[in-house]
Amino acid sequence: MTRGLTIGEFAQLTHLSVRTLRRYHDSGLLEPDRVDPVSGYRYYTSAQIPPAQVIHRLRELDVPLAEVRQILAAEDSGARAELVAGHLRRLEAELDRTRTAVASLRQLLSPSVPPEVALRSEPARVVAAVTDVVAQDDVLAWYSAAMAELDAAVVGHERLGPPGGHYANELFSDGRGSVLVYRPVADPPERGRVRPVELPAVELATVVHHGAHDDIDVTYGRLGAWVVDHALAVDGPVRETYLVTPADTPDASAWRTELAWPVFRLAP
Structure with missing residues (x-):
């Protein structure tokens, strides 16, 4: 030996x-x-x-x-490689979250640039929509399924604008609330969960968020501060309009989402 x-x-x-x-x-x-x-x-x-x-x-x-x-x-190299790859995917996801948090902190700690907020009147309109009461943790999965159903239902219908969503205040305050996603199309169909829904006329304070949604709360915060500073009150669910989405381009820096709050002016 x-x-x-x-x-x-x-x-x-x-x-x-x-x-x-x-x-x-x-x-x-x-x-x-x-x-x-x-x-x-x-x-x-x-x-x-x-x-x-x-x-x-x-x-x-x-x-x-x-x-x-x-x-x-693991008995073979393929099984070992898959186990390692799974951990690497988790590391990459964690790295992405860290980068996003760092970018958000830099935004929050840097001198605040006044947001380019616009006020506009939105007329009443009828859209093809899916609506439900959803838990906050389930919103992304629900949104993906609802939009896929919407897209399938409106094939052949003339599109009249970008898709959007309405998110009730309770979704954020209580962790569960009403969510509505829609596509503006001519002659909205009724198919499966998709229904014609009338969106009422409303006054909106809007701002455009650039990029992915990881730090969208920063843009929402700046919009909220602007609304308060201009003596406006929020009246209803927050609204998002998806101007440029992952379906349009894989380049996250090119994505554009309009954020909007229904508002009315407070009495002096």
Whole structure:
């Protein structure tokens, strides 16, 4: 029997500290080839160098111990690759959230630029719409399904403008509220959940949000501050009009969403 590599020698070959190798042993990730029953010394083999380096890379990527064990125990390279890819996708999503939060903070901490708010009168009109009471956490999934149903229902109907949505105040204050999404089309159909709905005439304060919706709350906040500063009161659900959407271009920087609040002027 060969002596094998001492833990110090193995540490030099793998560029891992002795402390790290002991931690891998204690957690069951990488056990030595043998442990001397008298001295307690750990001995490794050269064949254990690649697994040790794989474990080190996975831990650098914050892969949980349980998943590291799964990856090492996978019987084929395809299964291992899929497990690693799943973790990488989660890391990328987390990175996107971090970047978005950083960008929003920079906006909030930088000198505020007055928003380009416009006041306009919106006439009454009849649109093809889907409406329901939805939990706030389910809005995105509900919106995707409702818009897909709308698009299918209005095929062959002349489109009279971009799609939009109305979101009740209770959706934000209570976590559940009425949501309506619509497409303005000629002769709105009745099919499945799609119904003709009359949107009443209204006075609106509007501003255009540029880009993805990750930081849309910043634009809403600036619109709200403008409304308060100009002695206006909000009267009804917030409204969004999707001027340029992911369906138009994959470039998120080109997306445009008009935000609008129904308003009326407060008495002096």
